[in-house]
Amino acid sequence: MSFKINHELPSPDVLKELIPVDEHSKQIKAQRDQEIKDVFTGKSDKFILIIGPCSADTPETVVEYVHRLKQIEDKVKDKILIIPRVYTNKPRTTGDGYKGMLHQPDPNEPSDLLSGIMTIRKLHLRILQETGLSAADEMLYPNNRDYLDDLLSYEAVGARSVENQQHRLVASGADIPVGMKNPTSGDFSVMLNSVTAAQHPHNFIHRLYDVETTGNPLAHTILRGGVDKYGTAIPNYHYEDLMRLLNAYKKTDLKNQAVIVDCNHYNSGKKFKEQIRIAKEVLHSRNYNPELKNLVKGLMIESYLEEGRQDICEDMVPGKSITDPCLGWDDTEQLIYEIYEKC
Secondary structure, X not given: OOOOOOOOOOOHHXXXXXXXXXXXHHHHHHHHHHHHHHHHHOOOOOEEEEEEOOOOOOHHHHHHHHHHXXXXXXXXXXXXXXXXXXXXXXXXXXXXXXXXXXXXXXXXXXXXXXXXXXXXXXXXXXXXXXXXXXXXXEOOOHXXXXXXXXXXEEEEEOOOOOOOHHHHHHHOOOOOOEEEEOOOOOOHHHHHHHHHHHHOXXXXXXXXXXXXXOOOOOOEEEEOXXXXXXXXXXXXXXXXXXXXXXXXXXXXXXXXXXXXXXXXXXXXXOOOOHHHHHHHHHHHHXXXXXXHHHHEEEEEEEEOOEEEEOOOOOOOOXXXXXXXXXXXXXXXXXXXXXXXXXO
């Protein structure tokens, strides 16, 4: 047998009993959820900013980062809705490398999924309790979202997962906005097909249950750039790309048509400083064309306390990415204020 059972993991219901959400935090999340939904339905013209480290690696530094975001959020909340990017599980192109806090609560220790699911739930709850900011995470493993579905206000389905049937079906049962990224090829039709699937009702197997969903009208697109057959980065954040997506959307009957532009990944060619320029260009395009202002609901930016990245080691710099390189705090703070002036 090629599978070895390490632990029997608790069900989501059991974990929620062990690590419950207090009533005050539930009320804050409900209010946040409504504010974010109002942006996607067009009831609010606030601009969404999903921002944070490439991967949430250490609880203390992630919490410190979100506390800093909260201080800025208090100054810009009349125009910007900040959603902390707290990605606790990471897709890997080859399957090797650090797979996130879910797998390794301590990056220097071996994988421990039992400890991991408890750690990531405690982290999301702590952030909500201490800052009042409910966060975003990636739907990497569809079965695992039930461990966090009472804490998250936004989810993204990544470029490698967006063509997967289970991701699309589970997204159709979420009651929060779910962004469907373009695949690594950059194909818009695949991305829009995934949104269509997520907005439709389905009947399928989920965590050993026969379930039905009503469809998620808040499912939308995320542009993150792609690569051609030679592996060359092809960005898709330019005005012409946004117009192409707008026109493609118009040929569908999708609800709440929207896009979030991911300023990193293949849009930046993983040159993390380019995120600053890309954010400004997207805002310019949005301000130039009223239709794009309605379509482009926000940006996704990778930033952390310290700029760049580092390899995992015993004496790592706190708050410096151990996956893709990120903007540092000084650039982050300045960029948020510039977005505030231009959005």
